[in-house]
Amino acid sequence: MTNSKRKGKVGELEVANYLKDKGLTARRGQQYQGSPDSPDVICEEWSNIHIEVKRDEHLNIEKAIQQSTNDSRETDIPIVIHRKNREQWKVTMWLDDFIDMNMGKE
Secondary structure (H helix, E strand, C coil): CCHHHHHHHHHHHHHHHHHHHCCCCEEECHHHHCCCCCCCEEEHHHCCEEEEEEECCCCCHHHHHHHHHHHCCCCCEEEEEEECCCCCCEEEECHHHHHHHHCCCC
């Protein structure tokens, strides 16, 4: 396994475990569904959110959110959960999706 794939797997496990620690039901996505457009992490409580996970010191966030958008189903909200080494996890999403979620339109 290449270093970047290993780092990706570790990042996905970190996010899944983080969500579990917050009381959510989460697991890595591709290991269960197997297709390249599977979400990196599946959270049962967020069934309409497509989660892309990135652990990258020089993340191209535009490319990452576009990947999440392209890989998600039309009804899903694409998000990117990302962090650099020794930093907190962050979430990036489209502003319209954020507004819709907070107005109960998800």
